[in-house]
Amino acid sequence: MTLRNGPILFLSLLLAASSTSAAAQAKPMPGGSAMQVVVPKSVLGGVAGAPAELQWPQKFELGPGERHAFGFYAGQPGRILVTVQWQGVPLVVSLVKPGGGTVDKTGSGSVMLDYMTTADDLKKGVIWSLRLRAVQDQKPFGAAGTTVHDRPVKIEVRSVATGTVTIQHPPADMQRAHAEFNTQMQKAEALKANLRQQTLAKPPPAAVSASVAAQRQLLLNKGVAARQAAQLEQIKTKIPAEAHQALAQQITLRAQGKTVLAAPQAVAGPAAAIKPLPIIKGATGTTPSNTQAAPSISTLSAIQGDPGTPVLVSGSGFSDVPGEVHFIVANGTDLVAPLTTWTETQILTQVPYKDGVPAYNGYLYVKRADGVKTTLRNFAFYPPLDVVVLGFPIASTSGTYNQDAQLFDSHAPALWFGTMIHSTSFAPWGLKGDDEYYLQTRLKNGWILDSAAIGSDSHVGPYTTGSAGAYITDARIGTDSPYVKVHWWLDAFSYLSYNSLQVTIRGPKGLAYK
Numbered sequence: 001m002t003l004r005n006g007p008i009l010f011l012s013l014l015l016a017a018s019s020t021s022a023a024a025q026a027k028p029m030p031g032g033s034a035m036q037v038v039v040p041k042s043v044l045g046g047v048a049g050a051p052a053e054l055q056w057p058q059k060f061e062l063g064p065g066e067r068h069a070f071g072f073y074a075g076q077p078g079r080i081l082v083t084v085q086w087q088g089v090p091l092v093v094s095l096v097k098p099g100g101g102t103v104d105k106t107g108s109g110s111v112m113l114d115y116m117t118t119a120d121d122l123k124k125g126v127i128w129s130l131r132l133r134a135v136q137d138q139k140p141f142g143a144a145g146t147t148v149h150d151r152p153v154k155i156e157v158r159s160v161a162t163g164t165v166t167i168q169h170p171p172a173d174m175q176r177a178h179a180e181f182n183t184q185m186q187k188a189e190a191l192k193a194n195l196r197q198q199t200l201a202k203p204p205p206a207a208v209s210a211s212v213a214a215q216r217q218l219l220l221n222k223g224v225a226a227r228q229a230a231q232l233e234q235i236k237t238k239i240p241a242e243a244h245q246a247l248a249q250q251i252t253l254r255a256q257g258k259t260v261l262a263a264p265q266a267v268a269g270p271a272a273a274i275k276p277l278p279i280i281k282g283a284t285g286t287t288p289s290n291t292q293a294a295p296s297i298s299t300l301s302a303i304q305g306d307p308g309t310p311v312l313v314s315g316s317g318f319s320d321v322p323g324e325v326h327f328i329v330a331n332g333t334d335l336v337a338p339l340t341t342w343t344e345t346q347i348l349t350q351v352p353y354k355d356g357v358p359a360y361n362g363y364l365y366v367k368r369a370d371g372v373k374t375t376l377r378n379f380a381f382y383p384p385l386d387v388v389v390l391g392f393p394i395a396s397t398s399g400t401y402n403q404d405a406q407l408f409d410s411h412a413p414a415l416w417f418g419t420m421i422h423s424t425s426f427a428p429w430g431l432k433g434d435d436e437y438y439l440q441t442r443l444k445n446g447w448i449l450d451s452a453a454i455g456s457d458s459h460v461g462p463y464t465t466g467s468a469g470a471y472i473t474d475a476r477i478g479t480d481s482p483y484v485k486v487h488w489w490l491d492a493f494s495y496l497s498y499n500s501l502q503v504t505i506r507g508p509k510g511l512a513y514k
Helices: 017-023 119-124 174-200 205-234 241-255
Strands: 058-062 067-073 079-088 091-096 102-107 110-116 127-134 147-149 161-168 296-300 310-316 324-330 333-336 339-342 346-350 360-367 377-381 385-390 395-397 420-423 431-437 448-454 463-465 468-475 484-490 495-498 501-508
Touching: 058 067, 058 127, 067 161, 079 091, 079 127, 091 110, 102 110, 127 161, 127 174, 205 241, 205 310, 205 385, 205 448, 205 501, 241 339, 241 346, 296 360, 296 377, 310 360, 324 377, 420 431, 420 484, 448 468, 448 484, 468 495, 484 495, 484 501
Parallel strands: 395 420
Antiparallel strands: 058 161, 067 127, 079 110, 079 161, 091 102, 091 127, 147 448, 296 310, 310 346, 324 333, 324 360, 339 346, 360 377, 385 501, 420 495, 431 484, 448 501, 463 495, 468 484
């Protein structure tokens, strides 16, 4: 029996036939040179035609967690001989038979797979494929279902295996191959349409983004509360037990997402009103006399903080009659802070609540009951923070996607929640690329990138058919750039929709980020 090189099948799940003509042009193979790829006329709306044959060997390249596939037709009894040679991690080489059964072989550096077609194989079809994957699949950092936050991320995508594939196989009845190919395409289009309907039937963008924002906001609240609790513990032995208990309760409420406004007459929560703390006064309660020395601040237990942060003011000459503690939190904004304790030498207060202002290197001072003030002490004010989820219109492409449109959040009308759809163009080695979002955009007024994640409607992972995946390789967490890069890959029989890309930003509540 004579063996010859066979044509290559590469099934595409394209969202629009109009996108295939450009994708059908010469495509650079990962790690190799560009090759001319011919698009079947059946996909372009013309007469059914087979993809052009490719000459073996063909190159392949696998990144972390990636898989790769080559397709071909074999419709006669005979021998299929596959030779794979590579450098890198051990691989599993799988010959996928018509109907889905596989013949697997594992190796390091090289694998030869020898298979004789059976009558049962030929009854099921003529479409075969060869798939490659690492023995131990790696889940890249930033993959679907994980959230990138707390630190910037910049990952160089490195290959875990590179090599060549050679396939020899018996010929096929090309008329049957064309018919089967067209049937597969129709099924693929039906599946694509169904997945699109599932996407559009999910909760509206505002509902999804509100859920993501609420989760990030709660984590942010817990972080703030933990910091404030630590500062309270540092002064625990210097303040009355009842004062410590009262402030600890307020901090706990903030950690639970309740709003506790640190202001003299406005302390409230969404579930129930929280009464202001009673001021614990000094022993005598005498009004300061005209001959008493001016008040003076010696130390502050904290020199920076956000609303609710406990601050113990130590000094002298405050008198035993409560006066006022003032925080200057912005130009022309002087706030009276809530009081918990007041004695001749110590005052326990909290940073007052104020939104609509950025972070500010401000001041603190004490105003005694007789109107005499201390000198100003430096105090950096950090405003309460808000979280917003950024969105972009639903997009689909067989290549990479670069977006730097005007910033908008996902509450905007006619937007879906960051849905990106990729499908294979007509390249037998599949596709891979990097999507980039908000390339040149800069946030304003102290807003920064908070987190980024790839998820689906359930926030677990992307929709896929066949072998495909995506993960975040660049996110400038903590900076004014919301730039995010997503590396994606899919083999020649696959479809990928990472739905959605969750990009959250955080910044001063009440100030615009754009």
